[in-house]
Amino acid sequence: AQSVAQPEDQVNVAEGNPLTVKCTYSVSGNPYLFWYVQYPNRGLQFLLKYITGDNLVKGSYGFEAEFNKSQTSFHLKKPSALVSDSALYFCAVRDLNTGFQKLVFGTGTRLLVSP
Amino acid sequence: GAVVSQHPSRVICKSGTSVKIECRSLDFQATTMFWYRQFPKQSLMLMATSNEGSKATYEQGVEKDKFLINHASLTLSTLTVTSAHPEDSSFYICSAREARQANIQYFGAGTRLSVL
Secondary structure, eight states: OOOEEEOOOOEETTTTTTEOOEEEEEOSSSEEEEEEEOTTTTTTEEEEESSOSEEEEEEGGOEEEETTTTTTTTEESSSSSOOOOOEEEEEEEEOSSTEEEEEEEEEOOEEEOOO | OOOOEEEEEEEOOTTOOOOEEEEEEEOOOEEEEEEEOTTTTSOOEEEEEEEETSOEOTTOOOOOTTEEEEEEEEEEEEEEEOSOOOGOEEEEEEEEESSSTTOOOOEOEEEEEEEO
């Protein structure tokens, strides 16, 4: 079965510093990978996706993610964190083996950016 | 990006009553809609998937008679929690996938259901 793992429950970073939120995946075939962000009591907002092409994917709000096939990783990054980036981040993979190709989510990583 | 509107954002009801949650895609046609449930500090759990005009496909362990899903049009899906009980209290989130951009799912803002 397709799955993603987010090994960190929480990541703390100071404002202005670079941030990385980790995600590894396990899929059969080519992975369709996504990052979403969730603010308190809100739904998920799409940040970026990797389907094919360049390994470095640029997304919304200055975020980017690097697809690494050999390490089966898709870490989310941002060069300079903002306090407003504090939120819950979900990595997801699209399960191409199901009829509806549903998204399978990781457990989420809470990002806390301190002033 | 595309907009998914979910209503209501918060609902409080008495045990035994039914609650309907609406999910609308405002500026696109959603061929497939998804309903998720999220427990505090946990990930999203997919409850069911529906295509317009057909019956919903429920995930294992989700009671289809309790969580009624209707996908009547390409822009509207509803989730009805029937005979709600306190254990149904949760955050429910809908999501829609556009036919043209089938690789992206857009999410509603969620509905906080509290059953007294």
